[in-house]
Amino acid sequence: MNKNVGFLGFGILFGFVLSRVGASDFDLIMGMFIGEDYTLVGVIGIAIIVGAIGMQVLKRSQRPVRSGETLKISEKKLGPWSLLGAGLFGIGWGLSGACPGTVLAQLGEGKIYSFFTFFGMIFGTYLYARLKEKHPSL
Amino acid sequence: MIATMLQAIFIDPWPFWAGGIAIGLLVPLLYYFYNTALGVSTGYGNLVKIFFPTGRLQWLNTKFKETWSWRVYFIGGIILGGFISSTLSGSPGFTSEMGRFTAIIAWPPLAGAVYFFAGGLLLGLGARIAGGCTSGHSIHGISNLHVSSILATILFLLGGIISANLIRITLMGGAW
Numbered sequence: 001m002n003k004n005v006g007f008l009g010f011g012i013l014f015g016f017v018l019s020r021v022g023a024s025d026f027d028l029i030m031g032m033f034i035g036e037d038y039t040l041v042g043v044i045g046i047a048i049i050v051g052a053i054g055m056q057v058l059k060r061s062q063r064p065v066r067s068g069e070t071l072k073i074s075e076k077k078l079g080p081w082s083l084l085g086a087g088l089f090g091i092g093w094g095l096s097g098a099c100p101g102t103v104l105a106q107l108g109e110g111k112i113y114s115f116f117t118f119f120g121m122i123f124g125t126y127l128y129a130r131l132k133e134k135h136p137s138l
Numbered sequence: 139m140i141a142t143m144l145q146a147i148f149i150d151p152w153p154f155w156a157g158g159i160a161i162g163l164l165v166p167l168l169y170y171f172y173n174t175a176l177g178v179s180t181g182y183g184n185l186v187k188i189f190f191p192t193g194r195l196q197w198l199n200t201k202f203k204e205t206w207s208w209r210v211y212f213i214g215g216i217i218l219g220g221f222i223s224s225t226l227s228g229s230p231g232f233t234s235e236m237g238r239f240t241a242i243i244a245w246p247p248l249a250g251a252v253y254f255f256a257g258g259l260l261l262g263l264g265a266r267i268a269g270g271c272t273s274g275h276s277i278h279g280i281s282n283l284h285v286s287s288i289l290a291t292i293l294f295l296l297g298g299i300i301s302a303n304l305i306r307i308t309l310m311g312g313a314w
Contacts, residue, residue: 003208
């Protein structure tokens with residue numbers, strides 16, 4: 001199947017599940033950070049465990065990639081500023097009650113404030129492109 | 139029997155473990171089908187090119203040569219998935235509510251808009267400097283036991299704990 005169509009399908013599945021499990025719910029995200037409700041810690045935790053088991057199965061299989069290519073796992077290296085960036089991201093996560101994936105599910109759910117989070121994210125990414133121009137180490 | 143299943147999938151909220159399993163499976167599935175890492179935030183670079191064609195910024199023109207890449211389709215799919223979920227479960231279309239933010243803080247809509255825009259800005263900028271977000275670092279990266287992703291996730295959570303508690307104490311008057 002065409003890669004773009006495939007990703008549209010996986011995206012629909014991802015957005016549907018995020019919404020069904022409450023990951024796009026402002027109160028659940030805030031609740032996780034203030035220690036009121038650990039539903040999303042459970043979701044992320046189980047996802048990591050299932051993902052880790054799945055990757056081990058994949059690595060041990062005869063044909064880890066359907067096309068027969070060698071499996072290329074992308075590792076995100078940390079730059080000198082990465083942890084600062086992660087802290088900024090966290091602050092934004094706690095303010096907006098959304099992350100780059102869940103804000104999209106919120107858009108689909110029709111939450112009007114999420115449009116502002118969404119455009120803020122686009123603007124923040126643009127700002128990064130501007131900063132990167134002058135500071136390549138970012 | 140079928141009615142109960144449909145009710146559980148489309149109307150009732152999912153238990154946390156069911157959502158966790160479905161999301162976790164995306165990591166190996168995307169490698170199996172497309173040899174590609176799960177990740178959302180990088181695609182916002184594509185969105186910058188679509189919404190604000192900015193010409194010569196080098197990072198946008200080298201890393202995002204193909205503006206309409208699979209990342210845009212993935213993003214579009216997530217929006218559609220949220221729409222399907224809320225429509226089938228009978229949620230009321232557009233809403234100006236945002237949980238206890240709008241329930242507790244009596245701000246005019248413009249102030250709320252600025253607040254969420256600022257939160258989004260930090261998410262967008264921070265994700266690019268960190269090299270990923272909750273899906274790319276926390277779920278994909280930790281699934282692959284990458285130390286960089288474990289460190290990034292600790293900082294994600296630390297930042298969120300600080301800002302959410304500040305909001306709770308100040309704007310919400312500790313009412314939560």
